[in-house]
Amino acid sequence: MGENLFEHLQRGEGLFRDRRALGHAFKPADLPHRDKEIETLVHNFADALKGFAPSNMILYGMPGSGKTAVTRHVSSQLQERGAKIGQPIHTIEINCRNIDTKYRVLAEIGNALRLEGDSQIPFTGWPADKVFECVRARMDARTGAHIIVLDEVDHLISRVGDDLLYSLTSLNTGLLDQSCCSIVGISNDLAFTEMLDPRVESRLAPIDVVFKPYNASQLEDVLFTRATTGISEGVLDSDVIPLCAALAAKEHGDARRALDLLRISVQKAEMHDEKMVTVSHVRMAQNQLEFDQITPAVANLPLQQKLILFSILINEKNGLKNISTGEVYGTYESACENAGEKPLTTRRVSSLISDLDMMGIISAKTISKGRQGRSKRINSCLPPAFDPFQVMQVSDTIMTDVVNGRYRLQRRL
DNA sequence: CCTCCACCGGAAAGCCGGGTCA
DNA sequence: TGACCCGGCTTTCCGGTGGAGG
Numbered sequence: 001m002g003e004n005l006f007e008h009l010q011r012g013e014g015l016f017r018d019r020r021a022l023g024h025a026f027k028p029a030d031l032p033h034r035d036k037e038i039e040t041l042v043h044n045f046a047d048a049l050k051g052f053a054p055s056n057m058i059l060y061g062m063p064g065s066g067k068t069a070v071t072r073h074v075s076s077q078l079q080e081r082g083a084k085i086g087q088p089i090h091t092i093e094i095n096c097r098n099i100d101t102k103y104r105v106l107a108e109i110g111n112a113l114r115l116e117g118d119s120q121i122p123f124t125g126w127p128a129d130k131v132f133e134c135v136r137a138r139m140d141a142r143t144g145a146h147i148i149v150l151d152e153v154d155h156l157i158s159r160v161g162d163d164l165l166y167s168l169t170s171l172n173t174g175l176l177d178q179s180c181c182s183i184v185g186i187s188n189d190l191a192f193t194e195m196l197d198p199r200v201e202s203r204l205a206p207i208d209v210v211f212k213p214y215n216a217s218q219l220e221d222v223l224f225t226r227a228t229t230g231i232s233e234g235v236l237d238s239d240v241i242p243l244c245a246a247l248a249a250k251e252h253g254d255a256r257r258a259l260d261l262l263r264i265s266v267q268k269a270e271m272h273d274e275k276m277v278t279v280s281h282v283r284m285a286q287n288q289l290e291f292d293q294i295t296p297a298v299a300n301l302p303l304q305q306k307l308i309l310f311s312i313l314i315n316e317k318n319g320l321k322n323i324s325t326g327e328v329y330g331t332y333e334s335a336c337e338n339a340g341e342k343p344l345t346t347r348r349v350s351s352l353i354s355d356l357d358m359m360g361i362i363s364a365k366t367i368s369k370g371r372q373g374r375s376k377r378i379n380s381c382l383p384p385a386f387d388p389f390q391v392m393q394v395s396d397t398i399m400t401d402v403v404n405g406r407y408r409l410q411r412r413l
Numbered sequence: 414c415c416t417c418c419a420c421c422g423g424a425a426a427g428c429c430g431g432g433t434c435a
Numbered sequence: 436t437g438a439c440c441c442g443g444c445t446t447t448c449c450g451g452t453g454g455a456g457g
Contacts, residue, residue, distance in 0.1 A: 101442065101443095103441060103442080104441095122432065122433070123431090123432080123441090124431060124433085124441045124442075125431085125432035125433035125434085125439095125440065126432090126434095126440075127439080127440060127441090128441080302444090304444095324419085324420085325420065325421085326419070326420075344445070344446090345445075345446060345447085346420085347421090347422085347445090347446075347447080347448095348444085348445060348446075350420080350422080351422075354421095354422090366420085366421065366452095366453095367453085368418095368419095368420095368452075368454050369418085369419085369454080370453075370454040370455025370456065371416085371417070371418055371454080371457090372418065372454095372455080373417085373418035373419025373420055374418075374419060374420050374421065374452060374453060375419060375420050375421080376420085376421085
């Protein structure tokens with residue numbers, strides 16, 4: 001009989017010292033190469049400790065450029081300081097990718113501000129201005145400075161307009177003296193303010209901070225600081241961190257990506273029972289990451305969108321490249337018939353195709369073919385090793401039809 | 414230089430399933 | 436119970452539009 005399955009992991013001879021240090025939720029004590037940005041936030045937030053409202057801010061930068069990490073870092077320090085000197089600071093962080101309507105953002109804020117005895121704001125049912133009024137009242141009741149962090153605001157605004165920001169930025173004037181409120185918007189899109197009404201823009205963005213992407217050597221610094229707490233000494237091959245950094249630098253300097261790569265590399269080495277992490281593990285990690293991103297995205301697609309993706313892929317499987325929207329629609333219609341679904345309009349299908357494009361599952365470029373009109377040129381972006389038909393799990397009848405090669409596209413003349 | 418194809422994509426409105434409230 | 440509200444998905448309507456072919 002061998003040792004217990006978990007035993008060798010318990011002996012502390014794993015390659016990780018503390019794997020959380022490489023995770024997303026980890027709050028590092030030190031954020032390399034973001035001193036200026038931190039300084040700007042600190043300078044602005046200092047007002048909250050004196051009891052008046054800091055200016056609203058917008059932070060711009062590509063994903064993984066440290067916006068969220070810096071904000072969390074500074075606001076937790078601020079809260080700590082506020083507690084020490086008896087000036088209450090409340091920060092509320094909302095990710096507007098998950099919570100992406102005006103009502104839900106307000107409800108989220110309102111519920112976060114709940115005091116003993118306050119009721120839960122229902123997730124729907126109330127008129128939006130009632131929720132807003134409730135938020136204002138609760139801020140007054142709690143007193144102190146409220147800092148509302150809206151992560152990925154650009155996503156929210158492009159979906160529902162700047163109405164919410166208009167309301168939130170006017171919140172301050174409606175509050176009593178003991179409380180104040182300021183907004184921090186975090187945007188991946190540098191052109192974000194173009195979506196805003198000028199009046200909203202001037203109120204929201206007196207201060208904006210641009211986070212430049214990390215370059216490869218800066219990413220190395222980030223990785224080194226995390227590796228010292230997260231990974232055992234001497235187990236990393238000297239090329240590992242530079243490679244992770246270089247790969248992530250290509251991805252617009254995404255620090256999150258770099259950390260993922262490093263963490264998964266170590267995991268891979270552990271899985272293979274090796275004592276050293278090498279570049280080959282990094283390569284494995286990169287494939288893994290690519291795979292992990294796509295699988296749930298494809299698997300969780302709503303049925304109609306699966307049918308569309310299916311129609312695109314089946315044509316590609318039959319050797320056709322650069323398919324047009326009309327051609328996809330034709331295949332899609334027959335797929336619907338087989339699946340017993342009522343086909344959607346061309347208009348709808350067109351925008352679902354655009355959605356798939358935005359998700360990076362396919363590429364759809366609109367091009368003009370002169371007299372042959374204007375349409376999208378559609379191709380799959382899935383890695384060759386990925387089997388979409390398995391992941392999609394569309395109905396059995398369709399699958400049999402695929403196997404029997406029932407779907408053939410007649411290319412128009 | 415003009416035409417005209419085969420779509421694009423914005424705006425608005427409808428439907429439906431969830432909810433509150435008096 | 437009916438009036439009212441929210442949000443996701445969809446349809447309807449419709450004014451564009453890049454560039455090959457005339």
